[in-house]
Amino acid sequence: MGNSYAGQLRTTRFEEVLHNSIEASLRSNTVVPRPVFSQLYLETEQPLAHDGRTENDDEDDEDGSESNSPPLPYQMKPPPEGCCTTDGFCQAGRDLRLSSLASDPLDVPPGFMLVGIKSPSLPETLLVCAVDRRFLPDERGRNALLGFSGNCMGCGEKGFRYFTEFSNHINLKLSTQPKKQKHLKYHLYRNNQGVLVKGALICWRGHGKTRIHVLYLASDSKSGSHVDPVGLPQIADVPHSLTNGNHAVPSITQPPLNQSGPGRPLVTGPHANAGPPKKRHKGWSPESSANSVPENTVKTPPSSSALPTLSLSSSQGASTPLSPPGLSVTVPDQLLHTCRLQPVIFKGHGPLPQMTGNVSEVLVSSLLQSCYLSSQTLPRVYQHYGPSPIQPLSTEMQILLTVYYLVQLGPDQVPLIEDLEQIFMRSWRESHLSEIRQYQQPQTPHLCLPPQSQQPLTPSQLPWLAQLAASSCGEGVVVLGEQIKSLAQGLQQTFSRLMEGRLENTNYVVIIVTAQGQETQSCVVVTGKHQCRALAENMYSPSEGLKEINHQLSTGVAQELIHFCNLLGQDGDMDSLLDSATVDSNEPSPLSSSQESTEDRKYSVEWREVRPIQLAVARKLLSHVCAIADSSTQNLDLGSFDRVSFLILVPPSEVTFQQTVLHLWSSGVLQELGSLDQECVSQQDAERYVVKMDQGAQARIDSLIQEAHSNSYTLYILVHDHAHWDISSIATRPESGLGLVDQLLNSRQVRDAPNILILHVTSFPFALQTQYTRISPYNEIHWPSTFSNDVDLYHERTRYFGVSELLESTRSGSSLPLMRYDSSFESMASALEERFPKLHSAVIRTTVLIQHYCVALMAASGRIGGSHTLHKHTSVETLEIVQSLLTAAQQCPARHGHMVLLRIPSLALAAWAHRRLSRVRRQLGLEESFEIILGNPNQALNIGQTFIDQIKTWLKIQDSDWVPRTYLELEALPCILILSGAEPLGESLPRSLKYCDLRVISCSYLQRTTLEQELGLAAYLVRAESRPPHNPGPGSDLLESDAEKLSSTDNEEEEGQDNALPPAQSRRQHSKSTSSGSLSPRASSPHLNCSWARGVSRPPSVLLPHALYDIITASDSSGLPRCTSFLPHMSVAWASSFRPLLSKMMTCTEQSLYYRQWTVPRSYHMDSSNRTEGRSDNFHPRRLLLSGPPQVGKTGAYLHFLGILSRMLIRLMEVDIYDEEDINYSAQAEGVQYHPPNAAWPNPDIMRTMPFDYTIHDPKYDDISAVYCPGYRPSAEGNPVRQEDVYLRRRTSRIKLSKYAAYNTYHHCEQCHQYLGFNPRYQMYESTLHAFTFTHLLLGEEIQLYFIIPKSKEHYFSFSQPGGQLESMRLPLTSDWSPDCIKSPIFTPTTGRHEHGLFNLYHAMDGASHLHILVVKEYEMAVYKKYWPNHIMLVLPTVFNGAGIGAAHFLIKELSYHNLELERSRRLEGGGPAGDVWPFIILADDSCVMWNTVDLDARNGPAEHAVSLKQVLQHMEACPDLAHYGLCGIRKWSSRGLTGQGPFSRGHLHDFLLLNVDRSQNIQYDQNRFTCHDVDFTLRLHSAGLLICRFNSFSVMKKQIAIGGYRTFIIKTKMTDVPTSVGPSQYICAPDSKHLFLATPAQLLLEKYLQHTSQKLFPLSTKNHTHPVLSVDCYLNLGPEVTVCFVSSRPHSINISTTGLLFSGLLLCFADSFVTAGFLKKFTFLKGATLCVISADRSSLRQTVGRLELEEEWRFRLSDEFQTANAKEDRPLFFLTGKHI
Secondary structure, eight states: OOOOOOOOSOSSOHHHHHHHHHHHHHTSSOSSOEESGGGGSBOSSOOOOTTSOOTTTTOOOSSSTTOSSOOOOOOOOOOOTTOOOOTTBOTTSOBOBHHHHTTSOOOOOTTEEEEEEEETTEEEEEEEEEEEGGGSOOTTSOOOOSSOOEEETTTOOOOBOOHHHHHHHTTOOOSSOOOHHHHEEEEEEEOTTSOEEEEEEOOOTTOSTTOOOOEEOOOOTTOOOBOOTTTOOOTTSOOSOOOOGGGOOOOSOOOOTTOOOOOOOOOOSTTTTOSSOBOOOSSOOOSOOTTOOOGGGOOOOOSOOOOTTOOOOSSSOTTSOOOOTTOEEEEOTTHHHHHSSOOEEEEEESOOOEEEESGGGOEEEOHHHHHHHHHTSOOGGGGTTSSOSOOOOOHHHHHHHHHHHHHHSOTTOOOOHHHHHHHHHHHHHHHTHHHHHHHHSOOOGGGOOOOOOOOOOOTTTHHHHHHHHHHTTTTSEEEEOSSOOSHHHHHHHHHHHHHHTTTTTOSEEEEEEOOTTSOOEEEEEEOOHHHHHHHHHHHSOHHHHHHHHHHHHHTTTTHHHHHHHHBOGGGOBHHHHHHTOOOOTTSOOTTGGGGGGTTTSOOOOOOOOOOHHHHHHHHHHHHHHHHHHHSTTOOOOGGGOOEEEEEEEEOSOHHHHHHHHHHHHHHTHHHHTTSSOGGGOOHHHHGGGEEESSTTHHHHHHHHHHHHHHOTTEEEEEEEESTTSOOBOTTTOSTTSOOHHHHHHTSHHHHHOTTEEEEEEESOGGGGOSTTOSSOGGGEEEOOOSEETTEESSOOSEEEEOHHHHHHHHHHOSSOOSEEEOHHHHHHHHHHHHHOTTSOHHHHHHHHHHHHHHHHHHHHHTOSTTGGGGGGGSOHHHHHHHHHHHHHHHHSTTOOOOEEEEEOOOHHHHHHHHHHHHHHHHHTTOTTTOEEEEEOTTSOOOOOHHHHHHHHHHHTOOOTTOOOOSGGGGTTOOEEEEEOSSSOOSOOOOTTEEEEEOTTSOSSOOOHHHHHHHHGGGOEEEETTSOOOOOSSTTOOOOGGGTGGGGSOOOOOOTTTOOOOOOOTTOOOOTTOOHHHHTOOOTTSGGGGOHHHHHTTSOOEEEEOHHHHHHHHOBOTTSSBGGGGSOSOTTEEESOSSOOOOOTTOOHHHHHHHHHHHEEEOTTBGGGGOOOTTOSOOOOTTEEEEEOOTTSSHHHHHHHHHHHHHHHHHHHTEEEEEOOOOOSOOGGGGSOOOSOTTOSSOOHHHHHHSOOBOSOOOGGGTTSOEEOOTTOOOOTTOOOOOOSOHHHHSOEEEEEOOTTOOBOTTOOOGGGTTTTTOOTTSOTTOEEEEEEEEEETTTTEEEEEEEEEEGGGGGGEEESSTTSOEEEEOOOBTTOOOTTBOOSOEEEEOSSOTTTSOOBOTTTTTTOBOOEEEEEOGGGHHHHHHHOTTSEEEEOOGGGTTOOHHHHHHHHHHHHHHHHHHHHHHHHHTTSOGGGBOOEEEEEOTTEEEEEEEETTOTTSOEEEEEOHHHHHHHHHTOTTGGGEEEEEEEEOOTTOOOSOOSEEOBOOOSEEEEETTTTTTOOOOTTOSSSHHHHHHHHHHHTTOEEEEEEEEEEEEBOOOSOOTTOOOOBBTTTOSBOOOOGGGGEEOTTOOOOOBSSOHHHHHHHHHHHHHHHHSGGGTTOTTSOEEEESOOOOOOTTSEEEEEOOSTTOOOOOOTTOEEEEEEEESOOTTOOHHHHTTSEEEEEEEEEEEESSHHHHHHHHHHTTGGGTEEEEEEEEEEESOOGGGOOOEEEEEEEO
């Protein structure tokens, strides 16, 4: 509703406007200044800002006080005659004052809100009106519609559409333009008493009491830029609240520095400068104040970044560029002594002058200079499109923004370079908003808009603008610029002022040098005591800082401080007070009195099960390993490993080592892996599998590499636990002892070993996720979230309580937060830091803290006279901790207590603290009340014998030598644990941890990993049913009523919270169970006094340094904790300043990708060398990363993974083998012995004397018709009728694969590479397609087959010329023999098993040369070729796509005979003997997996053992009289072994056949058959007089493959083309009837119909084996209840004697000319016997009936003719039934 008048340039001077702008913006809480120069004019058209309002919508100042220009007069309309004009009343005369209407019922229409209006004439009261909420902003100052809609609450008049009109109605009497933003001030609401009261300010953007102005100085008129394509957050989302520190009041809530709000783009567009200049309102649109915070809550993060660019300069500017000659600065003597500080000089722009004199007392840092440089390096994305309008920030702009940032820092705050970098980025983005948006859009050069024309900030303006900016904070920031001619002059002035004491209240001196025609130069001198100390300590690396602390302690520099702390003022000194302590020597020991009480309180040790979420993670790990194995890269061949071995690498901490050993030993993994015998596993045995990463690790890893090299069938897992600990490069840090991981795990031997897999496990994976990482993002496994929308995904009984939950407790406000800081400790430490400027702050803070603990012990013990006066010498927090520690054990009858963790990183300080506390404890006589433990990572856990005995009593341990080795075993022991070491090394803490005191950890190293791993010490698993409670008060326990809730057992903790309790003598295995739940009290027990038992499900309280607390509890603009935006680790650096912030919505995977894009390893990071030219990645293929929060259970997960990986490998080495006993054996056949038991080969003469066994013994045929022979008796119980689920009902056994097994496509070991096609001589998949044509009389046409022949297999074939027509497949001569060659070609018909068929015969053949041909259907050719590129394929003709196994065997046999003839001809042409060509082929099933032989000489009788297929075939091929046999085969394996048979037998053969194609030339397989084709073929072969022999000394194992195969039949209809439940009775129908036709081959329908409905078809034959069905020339399965008698009609054929046999039926299937009427008259039939004649069509059916004169003896009816349920085009089969007369 603003003005739209035009005006001229303001009369105010340019400087005055600028001064007002700067002054207003300095009161702002945003850092990025708004444009100054454009404020002097008004643009013609103002584009809408983000919230839909124009730039000037809300720009008026509250009362005009912020401008010296006079307000423009505004003349209100005169009121109508006779209306009321009284202030506070509307024109209708009704009262509008809040005081009058407060209790009145008011009618507020829906969608309206009551608002308080401020009247200039009534400053003490508000006027009440109702305003449509759509025209009011939300709580963030957004989303208010333009315009106004309001009602008068006095007279009730409605529908005011203009605020000007409304202000007249309510008598506001304004002298300026009415604006809703200025006068609609407060929300109104009714309180509990129903009275209308003033509420919150209406959050108009830029208005209100907390109004914030931001100065924005544009850097360059040509500047402009676009943003990174990853979608950087717009910089206009400016920081929350940065106020002048002089007015900032410390507060717990601390808004983050880079919190974002809505942005406001600069005015751009084609009309930006059109038209005459227009006058602007006084004031200007500030950066959004939507996120403004009242000044009393504003506090910015202290401390500074620990980037290694900081350099400690003890000489004259060691790393600075050479300065001009003659310009040097003398550092005055006694600077530190006089000023009590060591100034820090931040290099800025230009070289620093040379330093002389007392240079050791000045520090130089290049941190700021690095920030300037990185902020001026534009990302490449802005350099791709030629000349760009986008420019980086100018030098002047950077300096001004730096001044601005320093001005708003609080007096105790330390500059944080990350914050300044973000300010630069936001300023740069906002100044180039339009260009950035252009680059985010598709490139349209012809539409590019010119950048906004802005006047640049000139060097001459910079000094006085900076001085103006600094003037608002008094002396806090001093700018030297106007009279300064060089940096040397400015530094000399600064030193002079320091020595004169004129900078006592100044924290920063900014020196700016601007000279005509020269580059602007600058530097910043830090002169604040607190800031100088923090920055100086920040320059040390962590190790250097610890060395400095050790030096100060060892040289006695700290003695003065310690002595000072001992003095307690008027209360004397500590030592004298301790000497006066009264200790009653007769008082019974607190622990000795607990012995009789322990019976009520028992630790129960239970078997621990893996938690569901750990199981899920273990399975995810396993699936990733399988994914590596399944990939085409051949990097891991799981199929070649038969066992798992492992080594767990842990940091060099003795407690972590013992803790991992305990977890490993108790998990049962060692027994599961078979590494150790179940009975002898001790913790010492488990220690062989865990190694500390110290100097002793080298030998252990070397031995593992040697072992892995010699055991190629073992998969070795190297588990690198706590993987973020040592990531140093061995090349850069050989002397430090670091870099071991790089040296050992990244060595070539480990990298190239195909059987070593590395698993990194860490809670902080960020340092391993850089641009040069070795770990593929696909190989990362992140711990899943347990809860989603409060739904428990894994049904856990525990709930994780980690860093985010700690932070949440600080925001709840309902109770004392679990994470807090100690203000009284902080104030005392700060005072001493000023008093002792030379001492390291860690020394001071630790001394103060230990002093507090000592005084608190003295006060709480009650053994110091007048101890109540001691309270003022300690803090409330420390006193509470000590009181809780002492009273918990005293109140519990079992003497259970709490653990207090005191984290002191310095080993020397920790040792001093341990000595000091122990002495005070001894002097107070509290030695048996609680233990003080020094947690040194280099030493084993050491506690007093009294406390060991107490733990042994609780655990009922009888072993006199037992001592606790881990912190987990200290459950319920009252103790103070002083945990030392530069960083925690993975030590887990017991559930009895109540306080985690981190008050003295370093505030210098602000990396995400450093901060989060310290907080991770307090991570905890609480039971899911009791949500993480907030502390009811400091140190107080849960309410008494909660005791019952805690009584259930909860022993499923994990790493850290899993208290692994050692076993008693009885060898109870406790795994990682904890005492926590099993020790929880029963409600009726007297242990409600046990504070520990009540508190085991409450997370510990955490005490932090104030500076860290402020950082950790702050949030950035995305809502994430402030620390997440810090550099992730010291060993990495940001790739660019132009990076986005992490988003709260990012998953762990997205965070990983963020760090992989935006961080690079430093030179001393082990991954810095992991770069390969020309490659975008250099991932190690066998390296995984498991990450999850601290103490969540990662150890249990990866141990379980090792177990299930081992089980899977064993499972991979095992297969399900059909293990069925032969059926239908009669005892009488077993008595006759034809061959000696040890005969090697069969004798043809003896074989001819052996009767042919017509009975079928293969158990897979237990549901088919028995074959009749004289003396046949079916088994008494009969065979059960089995359904089609053939794979589910058959008995199998799990058998481990031998080294001679056949494999499927999932196996690809190194030895198989060449066999599978990885031949260096040939390109992968290089093969050729060859047609092969021959004529066959039965088919009546030419058959065209296709061979797919790999280049590597072409030598098995002969061609008309190289690469020409295929002529034949080469066959050896009978006389040929080679020990490494198989003569017989192997044919394997297969369908549907391209992945699962066992076609890899490399191991089975033991490397022997062999010819293996896969016989596939045409439609499956491509997929088989893909999976088996190096196998020869024989592709069946298209017409056989729907055919069964009979067709495949038919074509194989006929092709082989045709090829035999061709080979004989080829040999004749070559002059060789024609008949000497090898005539045998092998027909092998695609599920034959292993072969065995019988060892007759075994001690315990005949035994079978595995042999190679090569041995089996060479033995059979070497049979002297093999040419006499038509068909040979071997036994099917059964675990029951031989069933009394001799070494050879004569009967049916299945699955694995050696076929003589020469002798069996005239007997063909039935090409139409789907089932029982081998039974049919064997019967016809025998009837033709050919010898059939089974080698019983060999057996074949068949693998159960439930996928594909020729026995998988699908009956589906023509209509739906999907499987349907069609019964066998629907497989046939009457000819010419309307029936549901089936899309299934006619032969299959017929065979299935006969199998399932033979009881109806042959009623006299059912269960009547003495009267079988006569089947002529073929065998068909008529179901298990019908017996079939097979006879051949061929002349000279061998048939059984049928004299006197009455048949119950006759089956004629495709009767040929050998079947005559005379032949049929030889057989006698029962009256009523059934005839079934089958033919291909109706005419041939009638011809057969007539030719065989069947109507003489058989009666036919018209209704007895049927056909299969096929459509005419599918050529149905027809059959006729009749009855015998």
